[in-house]
Amino acid sequence: MKPSVVLVTGVSREMGSRVAAQLAADDSIERVIGVDTMPPGPRAIGALGRTEFVRADIRNPLIAKVVNSANVDTVVHMNVRATPRSFGGRNAMKEMNVIGTMQLLAACQKSDTVRRFVLKSTSAVYGASPNDPALFTEDKVPRVPPRSGYGRDAVEVEGYVRRYGRKRPDVSLTILRFANFIGPDSDSALLRYLSLPVVPVVLGYDARLQFVHEDDALAVLGIAIGEDKPGVFNVAGEGVIPIRQAVARAGRVSLEVLPPLMSVAANVTKRMAKIDVSGDQLALIMYGRGMDIERLVNDFGYQPTFTTREAFDDWVARRLTPVVTPALVGGAEQALVGMLPDGDRFAEASS
């Protein structure tokens, strides 16, 4: 089934607006309806084109009217969020995420027209602990599921979406578990944290981080919206980047923090740099996590164009100004090598 009337929730956010803009530019799609609590920012409005914006709190049953009156056939749910501050607190965020999803699903369940449902989910559903395999496959249930925050909400949301899928087997259901987005337009607590000139890292641990480039994420969403791709798929760039390497490649200095003091450091960061840090994000920074993308490549049929490291480097190159540059380090190395008795006979140090 080719999509004709597409509903996108969370359209005012970065990835939501890009998805809607991509759909709006596709003439084969009759209508694009974007839903969010706040209107999109001025930069997004231009790109959104003919997207019809509906300001609705999806916790409100109004969403059912939108779905039915417009004869929506494809729903893209991108409204599950991880930023408590912008909602006025954790409880409000949870309500928006979970209750909002329930209302949306109730509307879809009653609808005769919805045939395809795509959920933007997250790797956070796997939690982060030392007892986990190095790479999670989609059917793996984590030994330590996320206990709070965004990860917990995401697990609940996935549960409700699956239940909806069981009640409506005629609907093609796609759940996409994205690694952390990264790219020139991305903004998240993790990226803000890695942009700090001095980045606190937990002494004695080197978390493996994984990213998906926003261009790859957009491409995957586009495919999932345009074709039936039922199932659950991990979406990430190949490979991982350990957190200290990430800090080094970003040209930052890492500050080693003793494990018990890490939550103190997180609170200080939260207050000073206004970065929303929650419990499960601390676990991510400490233990890291990886996802296997074999199903994405073989079954879904998409090979990400950026590996985790390439995606990270792209963000660094386009968004950051290094504090510690390769030239600086290389210069120091050259100076020190030059001090050796035979120093002038060694190769130039810069990479």
Next chain:
Amino acid sequence: MSPAKVIRLRDSGGSEEHPSASAGSGLPASGPDVPGWERKAAGALAFLRRRLTGDFDVDEYGYDQDYYDHVIGPALNWVYDSYWRVETFGLENIPDDGAALLVSNHSGTVAIDLPMVTVAVREHHPKHRMVRALGANFVFALPVLAVIARRMGATLACNEDADDLLSKGHLVAVFPEGVKGVGKGWNERYKLQRFGRGGFVRTAIKNGVPIIPTAIIGAEEALPMIGRFNGLGKMIGVPFIPVLPTPVPLPSKWMIQFGEPIPTDHLDKDALDDPMLLSELSDQIRETIQQQVYDLLRTRKSIFF
């Protein structure tokens, strides 16, 4: 006089390369030899530069070849060569490439045998292969140890990681005795404990890889455990806290024997559902290793020499 022409060799770690004589950022192509200490100093500075700029490769398990070659490897090599004076036999039984499962006895109170197996193959096998060892989960919960374990190619002992590594053609090492193995008292030394439920046999058959029975002696005497605190250990997240006569491991004489490979690709996948068969195979392998252990003990002249 113009400086000698300089030719750059390798820089950061790449594939399964092995650092041979030199590990520097560049070496003189001609002219009188540069003293060894200078090469090492230049190499160390180049390594620091790569660390500070993040210019090295890490695989998805956290294996950091550059870090191993410059930090972990040299330290372990010294211990292998000079302290425990390990003698290794049977390296020809380890294939030059492709996946295989090394199954070994386990001892040494704090799993000191695992790094020695890694060094034995890395340094002395003609292809300098990197063993990917599977460790218990508390290893990855402990600070510092978690990092070192991953950077030397180890990962969690779980089916997903084992299957993934074997399917990619790696040499994987398992220690089926597990904590029961390292927690043996002095009276039980070198008596192989039960091999769990034979999970490693399942893994080998599922992936169609040969099993290489491995025996290691020397670890029991290096850290002889004279007592253990279970409760206290569990409180801090480790299986037990050992009571040792000395804080530093003793310089016992070690020997490692890699036995003849036992192929599994002739067994069809129905075997995977047959617990009797798996249990039988597991016991057979345990006996093979036990025999290898006794042979090594007979060959060894004494505990320390």
